[in-house]
């Protein structure tokens with residue numbers, strides 16, 4: 280037989296709900312009951328950070344102490360699992376602008392209304408804290424790493440866990456452990472996680488892809504033939520591992536003169552689009568080589584966060600990416 284729950288409800292009614300109101304009337308607490316002096320309740324913590332969950336649990340425990348007829352308390356926390364989609368950004372080789380594109384795509388996707396996370400897994404040269412303009416160290420809450428935020432994007436970087444330049448020494452099991460902790464961080468309501476992979480197609484990339492099972496991959500290449508050959512290798516790797524290739528982005532496609540705005544094509548034009556056609560993958564768009572993209576990236580202000588032509592370029596590529604992702608994931 281269950282006992283009188285009014286005193287328990289009254290105690291819960293004095294605890295503010297993190298989203299407004301109190302937890303007794305907000306629907307946060309489900310199935311409260313008291314049996315043989317043991318109170319039990321289910322707390323719906325969907326969408327709350329690990330910190331907020333922990334302080335809510337503390338508040339409930341403190342409030343229930345001294346409730347007449349209750350000598351023990353059992354709390355079960357439940358949360359709807361957020362369906363998180365991982366999109367991996369890869370490249371056949373380094374220096375093609377993979378990190379620049381990852382950051383700007385993440386910002387553009389967030390601006391389009393998605394809840395976006397950015398995981399910098401590039402152990403060879405983690406650069407997201409610099410590009411995103413937030414080099415603060417993430418904190419630990421309840422043994423989970425809490426992402427920092429920049430431009431509406433939650434971000435974790437292997438570069439925030441190791442001293443600059445020493446990530447290389449982390450290759451192998453230590454890097455794998457650290458990257459695992461980042462992936463298992465407190466991403467909260469993040470629905471789309473953009474992962475900046477290390478460049479290349481080696482064992483590390485393979486094990487990350489295997490572990491994280493991205494819903495799709497985007498390949499970045501510059502227009503030169505050699506870069507495109509490397510990009511083909513990256514595409515093959517994803518295909519071999521059953522990860523749909525969402526498309527190819529051509530970076531540093533044409534040079535836009537900062538003075539006169541004239542565009543020239545030092546590396547030729549249309550190569551990547553033609554290569555995408557041959558490989559039967561979507562072409563998501565091209566990003567020109569401009570001084571301002573480099574300067575803004577160096578200054579921690581991704582162009583996608585601003586207004587103007589460059590911001591629109593990234594917004595268009597982000598929209599194409601979502602289209603392809605929806606096609607793949609149904």
Ligand SMILES: Nc1ncnc2c1ncn2[C@@H]1O[C@H](COP(=O)(O)OP(=O)(O)OP(=O)(O)O)[C@@H](O)[C@H]1O
Nearest residue numbers: 373374375376377378379478567568569572573576
């Ligand atoms: N479209 C662009 N216009 C001008 N500069 C660019 C462009 N894309 C990238 N860059 C610059 O090129 C350099 C390399 O870019 P980035 O770090 O994004 O490449 P990456 O492929 O991630 O390289 P890594 O393999 O070292 O991680 C950076 O200085 C960046 O600012």
